Amino acid sequence: xxxxxxxxxxxxxxxxxxxxxxxxxxxxxxxxxxxxxxxxxxxxxxxxxxxxxxxxxxxxxxxxxxxxxxxxxxxxxxxxxxxxxxxxxxxxxxxxxxxxxxxxxxxxxxxxxxxx
Amino acid sequence: xxxxxxxxxxxxxxxxxxxxxxxxxxxxxxxxxxxxxxxxxxxxxxxxxxxxxxxxxxxxxxxxxxxxxxxxxxxxxxxxxxxxxxxxxxxxxxxxxxxxxxxxxxxxxx
Numbered sequence: 001x002x003x004x005x006x007x008x009x010x011x012x013x014x015x016x017x018x019x020x021x022x023x024x025x026x027x028x029x030x031x032x033x034x035x036x037x038x039x040x041x042x043x044x045x046x047x048x049x050x051x052x053x054x055x056x057x058x059x060x061x062x063x064x065x066x067x068x069x070x071x072x073x074x075x076x077x078x079x080x081x082x083x084x085x086x087x088x089x090x091x092x093x094x095x096x097x098x099x100x101x102x103x104x105x106x107x108x109x110x111x112x113x114x115x116x
Numbered sequence: 117x118x119x120x121x122x123x124x125x126x127x128x129x130x131x132x133x134x135x136x137x138x139x140x141x142x143x144x145x146x147x148x149x150x151x152x153x154x155x156x157x158x159x160x161x162x163x164x165x166x167x168x169x170x171x172x173x174x175x176x177x178x179x180x181x182x183x184x185x186x187x188x189x190x191x192x193x194x195x196x197x198x199x200x201x202x203x204x205x206x207x208x209x210x211x212x213x214x215x216x217x218x219x220x221x222x223x224x225x226x
Contacts, residue, residue: 041218105214107160
């Protein structure tokens with residue numbers, strides 16, 4: 001089935017350690033996004049990418065990095081510079097443009113990151 | 117981006133229709149209204165979206181007022197599995213970020 005796969009489902013980080021969250025989609029979508037969700041709150045955008053080898057910072061990009069070497073993959077690295085990384089991380093993808101220019105984003109099931 | 121206002125919580129009886137209101141009084145002419153829901157510890161699920169006409173799909177109906185300043189999501193026959201946080205979002209771009217607010221916690225009871 002087509003969809004968005006995030007892995008791992010749970011991840012633990014030690015102090016000073018970088019960790020990478022995986023996001024893969026087989027929907028042939030051009031755009032991909034990373035959001036962060038804290039308990040009881042809405043989602044906030046970290047990074048997004050419209051095409052391969054190009055990405056833009058969202059509202060809370062500090063302490064995070066991304067790459068987009070392949071259309072189907074958009075990994076997120078949480079660096080040691082992110083002082084409060086404990087959160088639920090969500091990856092999404094969407095079509096860009098087309099005859100119906102407004103297309104929904106579709107989400108994966110998330111990765112829950114915690115500090116050891 | 118236009119902001120939305122939703123009630124923080126709603127209860128609904130199983131089998132009855134659930135009507136979820138959303139105010140978006142500052143919406144612009146090119147902004148769409150989107151609805152998502154999020155079941156605990158899962159990613160948000162797209163439900164429906166519209167510009168100015170009412171829309172219906174297999175999950176729900178979306179009623180947008182003529183002045184576009186408010187909308188209502190209708191779940192025609194609520195089930196226990198519809199218990200979730202429902203988000204109303206307005207969005208101008210064909211792509212780009214979704215601005216999630218606090219949403220409405222809907223609890224469907226037997």
